[in-house]
Every structure is written in C-alpha cells, then in structure tokens.
Amino acid sequence: MDRQPSRTSIYHDLLDAFAQEGCPVCRLALGNVRGYLVSISREGGLTDLEIRTRLRESHAFCAGHAHQWLESQHLLGTAILYEDLLDHLTGELKALRYRKRGFLAGAAPLLGGGRKVDALEPHRSCPACEVLTRAEERGIDVFLEHLREDGFREEYAQSGGVCLPHCQTALAAAPDEPTFRTLIEVAIARNEALVTHLREIIRLHDYRYNREPSGDERGADARAVCHVVGEPGLRGLGRDP
Numbered sequence: 698m699d700r701q702p703s704r705t706s707i708y709h710d711l712l713d714a715f716a717q718e719g720c721p722v723c724r725l726a727l728g729n730v731r732g733y734l735v736s737i738s739r740e741g742g743l744t745d746l747e748i749r750t751r752l753r754e755s756h757a758f759c760a761g762h763a764h765q766w767l768e769s770q771h772l773l774g775t776a777i778l779y780e781d782l783l784d785h786l787t788g789e790l791k792a793l794r795y796r797k798r799g800f801l802a803g804a805a806p807l808l809g810g811g812r813k814v815d816a817l818e819p820h821r822s823c824p825a826c827e828v829l830t831r832a833e834e835r836g837i838d839v840f841l842e843h844l845r846e847d848g849f850r851e852e853y854a855q856s857g858g859v860c861l862p863h864c865q866t867a868l869a870a871a872p873d874e875p876t877f878r879t880l881i882e883v884a885i886a887r888n889e890a891l892v893t894h895l896r897e898i899i900r901l902h903d904y905r906y907n908r909e910p911s912g913d914e915r916g917a918d919a920r921a922v923c924h925v926v927g928e929p930g931l932r933g934l935g936r937d938p
C-alpha cells in the first residue's frame with residue numbers, strides 16, 4: 698500500500714515546499730504517511746489478508762500513528778482493524794502462563810521491574826513509521842543530489858531551510874564541501890532569523906511595552922520549536938531516538 702513517489706515528483710515537491718513555511722523534507726515525509734494511512738483506509742486495504750496480517754504483527758500502529766489514524770475518523774476501518782487485533786491479543790492472553798519472577802532473571806524489566814511478557818508486544822515495527830523513515834531517506838537523497846545545481850541551490854537558499862534533525866542527516870551524507878557549506882549557511886541564517894524574532898517577542902513582553910507580537914515575529918515560538926525538533930509528527934511516534 699506504500700507507493701513510492703518517483704524521484705522527479707520528490708524533486709518538484711521539494712521545490713514547491715521551499716516556498717512554504719516549515720521543513721521541506723518533513724512536509725514530504727509527513728505527506729507520505731498521510732497518503733499511506735488514507736490508502737489503507739480507502740482502497741480495501743483492510744480486506745487484504747496480507748495487509749491485515751502485517752498490521753496484526755505490529756499491533757496496527759505505534760501510539761502516535763494510531764492516534765493520527767483515529768483522527769481520520771474512519772469508523773469501519775478502525776472497527777475491522779482493531780476487532781482483528783484484539784481478537785488475536787485475546788488468544789495471546791489466554792496462552793499466557795504464570796511463572797515466578799525468578800525464572801525470568803536476566804530478562805529486561807518492563808515498566809520498571811515487572812515480568813517481560815513478549816506475547817503482548819508487537820512483533821514488527823509500525824508500518825507508518827517505516828513509511829516515514831523511507832520517505833525521509835529518499836527526500837534527503839533527492840535533496841542532496843539536486844543541491845549541487847545552481848537553480849535548486851538558490852531556491853533552497855531563499856527558503857527557511859530544513860529542520861535541524863534533517864540538516865544533521867543531510868550534513869552527514871553531504872557528497873561534497875560546497876553542498877556541506879550551503880547546508881550550514883542556510884541553517885545559520887534560519888537560526889539567526891528565528892533568534893531575532895524570538896528576541897522581539899521577549900522585548901514586546903517587557904512591562905514597558907506589554908504588546909502581543911504582531912509583526913514578522915508572530916508565530917516564531919512555534920517555528921523555533923519545529924525547526925529544532927521537526928514538524929509535528931516527525932518524532933516521538935514510537936521510534937527509537
């Protein structure tokens with residue numbers, strides 16, 4: 698159900714994203730996740746035995762993606778998916794047998810010291826997290842490939858740049874020094890612009906002014922947070938840090 702966009706379409710999506718607020722790689726990757734969740738819900742995905750089995754193995758989605766799925770308010774799809782999953786977990790629960798904790802010496806403690814009950818843990822990673830990771834990797838790959846072209850690089854330099862997590866990934870994979878330098882310069886420019894706006898918010902908050910932000914600084918608090926950790930939905934979705 699996860700159809701990979703072509704490199705050409707990623708290239709154009711990145712160019713379009715340069716003109717918009719937020720990290721272009723985050724935008725691309727999160728759009729892929731939304732598309733994946735829609736494809737599961739709309740295209741008979743849940744009647745496909747292979748997909749149902751895959752989703753059962755991962756207990757559907759991680760906490761973050763499960764709640765994103767729930768927000769789509771796909772009542773029938775959620776009922777089909779979780780009826781299947783809970784039925785399966787009931788079987789796992791019935792098969793569990795009590796064992797003294799001493800028998801599990803050396804097992805990793807769960808939530809600070811209980812038994813490790815593997816049967817209730819997902820056996821595979823969240824498929825939406827996998828879509829996200831693949832889209833990020835392909836997005837960074839295409840981004841770096843074209844960053845060596847003058848036109849693309851100039852468009853990028855005019856944008857707000859990638860978030861710092863994606864900047865870090867791109868720097869580690871930069872194919873040459875000019876690309877590396879471009880990434881650094883755009884990141885510094887973004888940091889400095891955000892700091893200017895945040896200082897203005899602090900200044901306006903002073904008792905002598907006591908004014909709400911109304912200029913370019915408005916929204917800089919959210920922009921700064923997103924720049925440091927990525928757009929909402931990028932991290933904290935059950936993936937390893």
Ligand SMILES: [Zn+2]
Nearest residue numbers: 720723860863
């Ligand atoms: Zn990003």
Ligand SMILES: [Zn+2]
Nearest residue numbers: 759762823826
């Ligand atoms: Zn996930």
